[in-house]
């Protein structure tokens with residue numbers, strides 16, 4: 001007992017690479033990753049996104065080829081974001097049968113039928129004011145937006161999207177979309193709810209990526225980053241409304257929330273490593289301050305360890321090519 005030596009020696013299990021691997025508690029693989037992509041209509045060439053080094057807007061005409069390239073690398077799922085040239089007050093292009101949302105889903109599924117296509121379901125990239133719904137005076141009108149979300153979801157499902165991912169942060173959006181999908185016969189189309197979505201400064205680079213017209217902020221519909229109880233409540237509401245899977249966004253600064261929701265629900269849980277998280281790693285590595293690949297692995301591993309089953313990350317293709 002009063003030995004001069006420590007009895008507990010955790011270092012015993014860390015002695016060799018083989019031991020460390022054997023006792024590693026958390027793993028992630030390509031099976032867990034979803035690649036978000038930006039697709040722009042009416043352009044001919046890729047457009048680099050300067051705030052997200054390595055990420056480019058894909059011309060619609062080159063989308064099929066890109067999807068094939070991702071599939072060859074082992075990517076199993078993408079999330080589509082459109083960069084629209086057809087903006088109006090309520091984002092009506094999103095529910096047109098041949099609008100950009102529908103075309104993206106169709107092109108992806110035609111190119112690689114096994115690719116799981118998630119359709120980001122919102123309006124901010126299709127509205128002239130850049131908000132995520134219909135404006136009523138200075139406010140985003142929740143219930144008018146719900147109706148439009150239902151229409152967009154049905155259009156995307158009809159075009160072949162496997163998963164509808166509503167990110168508008170409207171109250172009741174999951175229920176509205178579930179009802180609209182079921183009424184149109186799309187009982188098998190699932191809903192990945194952006195169920196706990198914070199009004200985060202980490203979305204900055206995404207706004208450049210999507211060419212956002214937004215002036216102001218989304219604080220009247222997205223959550224206050226300082227609220228932990230409300231974060232759990234938001235996800236549980238989406239579960240009650242019929243979500244098939246939940247999501248926390250952003251990821252890295254919200255590991256406590258991921259853990260809370262993991263313990264409060266039995267649904268699959270995703271986390272979204274957002275544009276600002278990506279940019280910080282890229283620019284930090286470019287400045288020589290950190291080792292990019294190691295930080296990427298550590299950040300994704302930590303998100304899994306916190307309790308996420310799947311991760312949306314712009315690093316998915318890099319990881320696929322480096323052979324995880």
Ligand code: PBG
Pocket residue numbers: 120122123124132167168202203204205206207218273274275276
């Ligand atoms: C918009 C939307 C945003 C993101 C996904 N969907 C930005 C926002 O809410 O302002 C952020 C993604 C990212 O930053 O990587 N509904």
Ligand code: ZN
Pocket residue numbers: 122123124125131132167168
């Ligand atoms: Zn939006």
